[in-house]
Amino acid sequence: MIIHISQNACENQIDEITQFVESMGLNAHRSNGSNRIILGLTGDVSKVDVNTLKKYHIVEGVYRITAPYKKANRQFHEKDSIIDIGGVKIGGPHFLMCAGPCSVENETDTIELAKKLKASGANALRGGAFKPRTSPYSFQGLGVEGLKILNEAKKETGLPIVSELMGTEHLDTFVDMVDVIQIGARNMQNFDLLKAIGQTDKPILLKRGMSAKIEEWLMSAEYILAGGNKNVIFCERGIRTFEDATRNTLDIQAVPVVQKESHLPIVVDPSHAAGVRYVIPSMAKAAVMAGANGLQIEVHQNPEKAWSDGQQSLTPEEFSDLMSTIQLLLQMEGKTL
Amino acid sequence: MIIHISQNACENQIDEITQFVESMGLNAHRSNGSNRIILGLTGDVSKVDVNTLKKYHIVEGVYRITAPYKKANRQFHEKDSIIDIGGVKIGGPHFLMCAGPCSVENETDTIELAKKLKASGANALRGGAFKPRTSPYSFQGLGVEGLKILNEAKKETGLPIVSELMGTEHLDTFVDMVDVIQIGARNMQNFDLLKAIGQTDKPILLKRGMSAKIEEWLMSAEYILAGGNKNVIFCERGIRTFEDATRNTLDIQAVPVVQKESHLPIVVDPSHAAGVRYVIPSMAKAAVMAGANGLQIEVHQNPEKAWSDGQQSLTPEEFSDLMSTIQLLLQMEGKTL
Amino acid sequence: MIIHISQNACENQIDEITQFVESMGLNAHRSNGSNRIILGLTGDVSKVDVNTLKKYHIVEGVYRITAPYKKANRQFHEKDSIIDIGGVKIGGPHFLMCAGPCSVENETDTIELAKKLKASGANALRGGAFKPRTSPYSFQGLGVEGLKILNEAKKETGLPIVSELMGTEHLDTFVDMVDVIQIGARNMQNFDLLKAIGQTDKPILLKRGMSAKIEEWLMSAEYILAGGNKNVIFCERGIRTFEDATRNTLDIQAVPVVQKESHLPIVVDPSHAAGVRYVIPSMAKAAVMAGANGLQIEVHQNPEKAWSDGQQSLTPEEFSDLMSTIQLLLQMEGKTL
């Protein structure tokens, strides 16, 4: 970390900053430039908040050289992390193909759909039991009943279960009843929740917040890792921009960027990014070639009857068609389901 | 709400939609246009999700005419809501001037600062005890100890207290110990938290999410109101855009827009929008003339020693200067502190 | 187009709007709803500006049902347009692989590079002669001299030439000396320039403006088509968002969206979207699988010595490696170079 100090600064002002820096266990190396004084900080600067230094009037700029995340950082963990979710691996050469309905609606349909998905090549089942809805008047999910239905589908198919947790209240239930806890975009910086799941060892699917910079997303993973839970999977699901032809803008560049910065796997959710059916298959294929470690896709047996997100759900037949192409692409990429 | 249906639709497909609509307690009025069939829905459409209708293949478009919020809607509550926070009123002609440190640090400084703020004209004291921080390694706040310190300052000055609640775990403590519960930008769509605070009657300061559309913000207020708590105050604190000369972009137009759509008061927080000290005073004055119902400003006795956000805190002297102008502007606007 | 009129409107106010609408050669069909009066407009509404109708106080809303573009609209031209650029076809099954340096620097290097690109499979050569630069102090391009060099490279390789035109002054020169006129992102709504190139029959590569909605982009193509020039190729090169880990955010969803709305081909430029070398190959492959009709990629023989954009240029070797994979993907997609 580099601090630029105005050349008009008095020595005792510079001393104050130096002492402050040293009080955090860091070393400050001073050099006098022609226009300013430069302090180079060494030590564990991941714990230093850039703004804490900008508050001094004599500071002209603070430049972070090393990333503020440590446990999520590929620099300190070169090899791809491989995460086991109920017997299915994800990361490195292992590809996650997670599919299922937006909301769990009833047992018969869920089991029947899960069987079809497995037959098409899916290796995990998603389903919403607790639903984050913009309106308090919209359907809020079946709750624990939904989790029970997902477990029946797991019994029949062996597919591990991915479902969204919205608050700490139901954490123990989720630890018991799901294989992967999904944290939704709106909760990406719900720090109380991140701390709580960091205390478990349950795999976490961490969706990117709608306006989260990649660095902030990595920092949210860092919260979970700092608590001791190493099993974090990123999920890019579109960011909010000015474009309104699609629900969100799929930031597909996030795939290579996250993979360069971190050893943790990243999957892509084209359903929530697009918000419309016809965009999804081409984006799923694109995500594979972008190097993603997996996909999450909404499928519903009868999208026109879905209780939520029907307009962005594929039918089982459309999903099956898509999987034929994806299998070929995975072969080219040297990955396996 | 208006649904456009393709002219290629079969009668039984149209019947299916009509029945679905009627199953929600609404009426559907059909008219046949030259290029499409139009269904006009009447009844309480606030509970209808536009996407639920878009999932039908024969639907070409769905247009909402009335807003999806009801209790927050000025259409059904013409007069400005006036909210009482520990004896201080906000809304209509009553202006809220809330100031204080980003984080509470210790009792002596907090009390001394509170006295100065009150002398300058502030009528509420803000202070962070539980802090949402991007990094798990940053200072996370004094916790309950911080709330105790704020209460000591309240005893000395009479200023009601505003502090941020980050999760449901400490809700009871906050109901006991603060006058206004602040919900931070990152939790604006933490629906579990919104539902919980909706069960209390404590005034809520609801900050706008960094990428929340105004309509979504109103829907988050609707969550609280739907629970029975009528005491919601909006707080515009900047939105995330491409511009990086300031920390966020202050959406000052949100003031007249929210006031047209809703009867609830809206305050502006220029400190978090700007992220740099020199921008704050002009923005505070601008917000008053934009018609805001209040301001929230960070003040620290010695910004260079602040534990957080020092770079965006005014000194008590700068705050006092600013208040002289603001008092004049409030007079022009016919508002009082 | 549908106009909603307040139920409080007087008859003579409604008459005024009706007459205004009819004065534009349209028909207005009135129906009286329970809460408002609805006017449905028929005729060529592509020429009607929504805002022109919103100006009336009694108008509550205006909803466009048909898109405002006509000649660019797939609805009126179902089959993919196929455009010939100096003997190379683009559109439908024909894929454009356009590569070359950001700026043309000298003849020897340009010819040598063009030969390598052709050998790797490129079928068009890009090169900047007139450069749009943020700073007036940056290198502004070789000008006409650059176009001459590109033509020497064309003589040696047969590759058609793509180069950017920045204003009407050099239009005749470009018509003579290039095969495709590129219009840069910053000029996407330079309407004088769009009108001028619409008067030629030269193929146009129309880059998307940094904050242009897809609909606006289609309208800029409409300007060119309205002038009589049918040869427009879209180029997605990233949009501006809050994310700063990459130079721009590649809106890869624009590929299926544009292809649904329009019959014109769309190519992807991953170099300008990413702004950093390591992101480019995966994005190029992703774009092919997203269904793009072509790619534009910056290649430089020695990126470290490039006069501009060296940090986002591939080497000829990296480009050749990438092409091997792309050839396989094109086969899967049923497309040929």
Next chain:
Amino acid sequence: MIIHISQNACENQIDEITQFVESMGLNAHRSNGSNRIILGLTGDVSKVDVNTLKKYHIVEGVYRITAPYKKANRQFHEKDSIIDIGGVKIGGPHFLMCAGPCSVENETDTIELAKKLKASGANALRGGAFKPRTSPYSFQGLGVEGLKILNEAKKETGLPIVSELMGTEHLDTFVDMVDVIQIGARNMQNFDLLKAIGQTDKPILLKRGMSAKIEEWLMSAEYILAGGNKNVIFCERGIRTFEDATRNTLDIQAVPVVQKESHLPIVVDPSHAAGVRYVIPSMAKAAVMAGANGLQIEVHQNPEKAWSDGQQSLTPEEFSDLMSTIQLLLQMEGKTL
């Protein structure tokens, strides 16, 4: 400017960068840190493109310390620039109140309106003669005929004229016929046009591009100043964000930021930012208290009959009311019309 070089770099690679830097007339000062080598550049770095340095593989980061604009920079020109537009001053204590119709429609109305505006306190007249329209089928303005009408209004009232120039073709006509040449948001980076107007000494009103960072906007001014024309006035007119309740998001913080960075005046256009009438008066008042050097507001005698932008035009009566308050605010701010 500071360059960080990897500690794995060979000496001859470092030499190459050093020589490159020196070939641009700069000096490079090397210091060896514990983790990297640091090169500090001195000399006129305003001409150095950061990306030109990032292209070297051994470069880990490049940090600009001084702004890339020079003639627009307040650092080298401490006092506010004061610009004379046809006898009216703007800058420092001189406030510009520019008002008028979106499009000039006919002589009688224009003159009548100009008289009313002057009577209310306006000191400049705006009016569009050449109109940038998203659709080629929308009204494109009266052209030179519109400029003649504006000149008739000037004869009657003495108000200097502001009108938008869209391309170099009509530059001479504008130099003859207007007092201020307006460059629209869509042309902010039309560099050919910026260079051309830089060769004149006509005052320029430079609107901010819809997605232009403040630094880019200052660089566009630098293009004009570099040509020799010192008379540049900035105009903030809203930026494009995800929020769609208003047409654009007024970035009111741009006012203090631009004034800190530059000595040139900045005016605010609340009409184009809001896009709806009811938001405009409060924003105009807010802009004055934000410290703006002027306002540009659309006024039409009969907004419901306006040929363009009627929905965002005030009536002369609304404008007159607004001016009463603005006069009081200007007094408080120590500014005069």
